[in-house]
Amino acid sequence: MKELMCNLPTLATPVPGEDILLYLSASKTTISAIMMVERLGKQIPIYFISITLKGPEKRYPPMEKLTLSLIFASRKLRRYFEAHKVVLLTDQPLQKVLRRPELSGRLVKWEVELGYHAIEYKTRTSVKGQFYTNGASSEKGNGAVITLISPEGIELTYAIKLDFENTNNTTEYEALLDGLRQAKKVKARNNEANSNSQLVVKQYNGEYDAKDDTMAQYMTQVKELAKTFNTFKMEYVPQGKNRKENVLSKLASVAFDHLAREVKVEVLPSPSISYKEASYVEKTGESWITRIIEFLSEGTPPEDEALSKKIWEKALQYEIIDGPLFRRSYLGPCLKCVDEEEAKYVIQEIHEGIRGMYSGPKTVVAKAMNAWFY
Incomplete structure (x- = not known):
C-alpha cells in the first residue's frame, strides 16, 4: 500500500x-x-x-x-x-x-x-493490454484476484470468490479464465496475461504436458478463449513481483466480506469445467497386503520358513474387517491398508484435492495416515 x-x-x-x-x-x-x-x-x-x-x-x-x-x-x-x-x-x-x-x-x-x-x-491504434492473476486455496476458502490494465495504464482490480471445492492449481486456472472473460467483455484485442503459477504458464506455452484430466480440460478452455484475441501470450511473474494480487487473493479466500468494500467482487458458484465421474482403482495382481490377507483368512503360511516367520509377526498388527485389511492403531481408529495403485490415487487426492498442498514425502505420509490410510 x-x-x-x-x-x-x-x-x-x-x-x-x-x-x-x-x-x-x-x-x-x-x-x-x-x-x-x-x-x-x-x-x-x-x-x-x-x-x-x-x-x-x-x-x-x-x-x-x-x-x-x-x-x-x-x-x-x-x-x-x-x-x-x-x-x-x-x-x-x-x-x-x-x-x-x-x-x-x-x-x-x-x-x-x-x-x-x-x-x-x-x-485509435490497437495497443496491448495486460492483466495479472493470482489464486489462493486454503481450508477456510478459495479466492482469486484479477487486475486488468488498459493500454493507457488504467487499472481495474476485482476479486472472485470460488464457491466450490478447489485446489491451488485449479484456483489459478479459474483466475486466468475469469481474466480472459473480462478482457473479452471489454473488447480487448491484444492481451498479455501474467500469472505467478509456473505450472499454468508452462502448460500453456507447451513446456509441461497437462497429463491430469482436470488440468487438460482447463488448458483446452484457456486456449479456446485465447483464440478470440488477435494476439495473446502468457508470462510468469514471481510471487515477489505480484505481491498486491497475492495478498488480495488470500483476503478473498478468507475475508471476502471485508474485501467487498475495497474492490469489485464476484462469486463463481460452479467450476468452469465439467468434472467426470469419480474415478476408481482396479486391483490387479498381488501386492504387499495379499500374503497377510491369505494368512489371516486361510491360516496357511508361506512354504519359505523365513518368510513365514516374517508374515506371522506382521499379521499380529493387522485384522480383516468386512473384507478389507486394516492395521491396528493404539491411539486412534484402524488404518485401511492400500496397495501401490491405491496409494498413488490417495497421494494424488492429497496433492490435488480440496486440501491440496505442496509438501515433502514425510508430510504427505503423515497426512495420508491422518486420513486413516496405511
Missing part, C-alpha cells in the same frame, strides 16, 4: 504549442472524457470529466453520446481547446458522422460549435 501511495499518478500541465490527446467514453447513463499529454513515450493525464445523462439524453444513439461527450469536454475545457491542437483518438467514425451532408437537428449545432476548435481525428 505504501508503494502504491508513493507512485500515485500526477496531473500534468500542458506546455504552449504541445498537442493534447483526448479520449472519449460513453455508456448507457454516463459520458466521460480524459485529456492527456504524451511525454517520453508515456501518456500523462491533464484533466478528467464525467457527466451523468438525464432524461432523453439516455436514449441518444451511441454515436450521439460520444459527440455529446466531445461537446461537454470542449465547453468545460475551453481554455485547452483554444490554446492547443487537440488530437481525438477514437475507434469510432465520429468525424464521418459529423461531416455527413444530411445532418440535422442537434448534430448540426454540435458540428458548428466544434468547428471553432482545431480538432484532429485519429484512429
Whole structure:
C-alpha cells in the first residue's frame, strides 16, 4: 500500500504549442472524457470529466453520446481547446458522422460549435493490454484476484470468490479464465496475461504436458478463449513481483466480506469445467497386503520358513474387517491398508484435492495416515 501511495499518478500541465490527446467514453447513463499529454513515450493525464445523462439524453444513439461527450469536454475545457491542437483518438467514425451532408437537428449545432476548435481525428491504434492473476486455496476458502490494465495504464482490480471445492492449481486456472472473460467483455484485442503459477504458464506455452484430466480440460478452455484475441501470450511473474494480487487473493479466500468494500467482487458458484465421474482403482495382481490377507483368512503360511516367520509377526498388527485389511492403531481408529495403485490415487487426492498442498514425502505420509490410510 505504501508503494502504491508513493507512485500515485500526477496531473500534468500542458506546455504552449504541445498537442493534447483526448479520449472519449460513453455508456448507457454516463459520458466521460480524459485529456492527456504524451511525454517520453508515456501518456500523462491533464484533466478528467464525467457527466451523468438525464432524461432523453439516455436514449441518444451511441454515436450521439460520444459527440455529446466531445461537446461537454470542449465547453468545460475551453481554455485547452483554444490554446492547443487537440488530437481525438477514437475507434469510432465520429468525424464521418459529423461531416455527413444530411445532418440535422442537434448534430448540426454540435458540428458548428466544434468547428471553432482545431480538432484532429485519429484512429485509435490497437495497443496491448495486460492483466495479472493470482489464486489462493486454503481450508477456510478459495479466492482469486484479477487486475486488468488498459493500454493507457488504467487499472481495474476485482476479486472472485470460488464457491466450490478447489485446489491451488485449479484456483489459478479459474483466475486466468475469469481474466480472459473480462478482457473479452471489454473488447480487448491484444492481451498479455501474467500469472505467478509456473505450472499454468508452462502448460500453456507447451513446456509441461497437462497429463491430469482436470488440468487438460482447463488448458483446452484457456486456449479456446485465447483464440478470440488477435494476439495473446502468457508470462510468469514471481510471487515477489505480484505481491498486491497475492495478498488480495488470500483476503478473498478468507475475508471476502471485508474485501467487498475495497474492490469489485464476484462469486463463481460452479467450476468452469465439467468434472467426470469419480474415478476408481482396479486391483490387479498381488501386492504387499495379499500374503497377510491369505494368512489371516486361510491360516496357511508361506512354504519359505523365513518368510513365514516374517508374515506371522506382521499379521499380529493387522485384522480383516468386512473384507478389507486394516492395521491396528493404539491411539486412534484402524488404518485401511492400500496397495501401490491405491496409494498413488490417495497421494494424488492429497496433492490435488480440496486440501491440496505442496509438501515433502514425510508430510504427505503423515497426512495420508491422518486420513486413516496405511
